[in-house]
Amino acid sequence: MRKNIVAGNWKMNNDLSQTESLLNDLKKETNRRNAEVIVAPTFVNLYPAFQNLKGTAITVAAQNMHQNDNGAYTGEISASMLKSVGVTTVILGHSERRAYFKEDDELLAQKVNTALENDMRVIFCFGEELAERKNGTQESVVESQLKNALFHLNEHQWKNIVLAYEPVWAIGTGETASPEQAQDMHAFIRKVVSDQYSKTLAEAVTILYGGSVKPANAKEIFSKPDVDGGLIGGASLKAQDFFEIVNAF
Ligand code: PEP
Numbered sequence: 001m002r003k004n005i006v007a008g009n010w011k012m013n014n015d016l017s018q019t020e021s022l023l024n025d026l027k028k029e030t031n032r033r034n035a036e037v038i039v040a041p042t043f044v045n046l047y048p049a050f051q052n053l054k055g056t057a058i059t060v061a062a063q064n065m066h067q068n069d070n071g072a073y074t075g076e077i078s079a080s081m082l083k084s085v086g087v088t089t090v091i092l093g094h095s096e097r098r099a100y101f102k103e104d105d106e107l108l109a110q111k112v113n114t115a116l117e118n119d120m121r122v123i124f125c126f127g128e129e130l131a132e133r134k135n136g137t138q139e140s141v142v143e144s145q146l147k148n149a150l151f152h153l154n155e156h157q158w159k160n161i162v163l164a165y166e167p168v169w170a171i172g173t174g175e176t177a178s179p180e181q182a183q184d185m186h187a188f189i190r191k192v193v194s195d196q197y198s199k200t201l202a203e204a205v206t207i208l209y210g211g212s213v214k215p216a217n218a219k220e221i222f223s224k225p226d227v228d229g230g231l232i233g234g235a236s237l238k239a240q241d242f243f244e245i246v247n248a249f
Contacts, residue, residue: 001159001204001205001206002204002205002206002228003035003036003069003206003228004034004206004222004228004229004249005035005036005037005038005162005206005208005209005228005229005230006035006036006037006038006040006229006230006232006242006245006246006249007032007037007038007039007040007061007091007123007164007229007230007231007232007236007238008037008038008040008042008212008232008233008236008237008242009063009091009094009232009233010039010040010041010042010063010236010237011042011233012042013042013237014041014042014045015045016044016045016048017052017107019027019045019048019049020048020052020091022237023039023049023052023053023238024052025080025239026239026242026243027052027053027056027058027110028239029239029243033057033246033247033249034249035130035170035229035246035249036057036059037057037058037138038054038058038059038060038061038089038092039058039059039060039061039236039248040060040061040063040122040155041060041222042063043062043063046060046062046082046085046086046087047069047085047086047234049087050087050121050243051086052224055229057244059089060086060087060089061087061089061090061091061123062077062082062087062089062090062091063089063091063094064077064090064092064094064097065077065078065079065082065090065092065111065114065115066078066079066111066114067107067110067111067113067114068114069114069245071142077115078114079118079120080118081113081223082119082120083118083119087122088120088121089121089123089162090115090121090122090123091122091123091125091164091231092108092112092122092123092125092144093108093111093124093125093126093145093149094128094166095125095166095168095171095208096171099168099177105144105148105149105211107150108124108149109149109150109152109166109191109205109248110150110246111249112124112149112150112153112161116153116157116160119160120160121160121161121162122160122161122162123162123164123208123230123231124143124149124150124161124162124163124164125164125165125166125210126146126149126163126164126165126166127142127145127165127166127168127211127229128141128142128167128168128169129141129168129169129218130168130169131203133167135137136159138167139185139188140186141167141187141191142185142189142190143192144238146163146189146193147192147196151196155197155198155201158197158201158204158205161207162205162206162207162208163189163203163206163207163208164185164207164208164209164231165182165185165189165207165208165209165210166209166210166211167181167185167211169211170210170211170212171210171212171233172212172233172234173209173211173212174212175211175212175213176212176213177211179217179220179221179223179227180224181226182209182221182224182227183224183225183226183227186207186224186226186227187226189207189226190202190203190205190207190226193205204228206228207226207227207228208227208228208229208230208231209221209227209229209230209231210230210231210232212231212234213231213232213235213245214234214235214245215235215241215244215245218230218244218245218248219248222248222249229249230245232245248249
């Protein structure tokens, strides 16, 4: 179950032609890969991306989805719509969704349930804010985010959960958690999962780090025993940088 993953979250960047062009560059890259590579373009470009990447080892993920299966939710996208265009992985709980779109733990628990009911894989993001890191409450914040959104799941359902620890103060700021800070938190996350479920599950779950990962720091962060890869924002928009990060494994 546990594997190395490098996922690029493109956020609200890249129109159709830019998407095609970045994907074409990514496909040209022939370096060895010791990690699954995932890209998350914006909704309108998911189907073109899926088509473009057919026959490659690169997976397409959505950046969000709605908690309901269908209905009068103007502007929203459901799990079954994503699946109908070939997308079976979804990022949920990104700090930008939490901050700008007021997604809270309760809503995220519903989204997680819907995704899993639809046999989708969830990349679940969580992490503390700067003030919480400064006042030393980062572990309790992270523990409660996990507890509130994920700990109602049974052990079996966790096979489709990938965790992405993303300290909010490190996202898009250029400030990265040190490899030691990332390792300490990842080890703590495994302990919390182990206490709630089992050591076997805690060892099996993939935990990504996100927050200003770039070619210059990826190797050291990924070398930590409890870090299984990264969720990459800014650096995933440049093919060369992204693949340097992928090849940091
Ligand atoms: C992110 O948005 O998930 C992220 C980690 O962004 P960046 O790499 O730009 O900090």
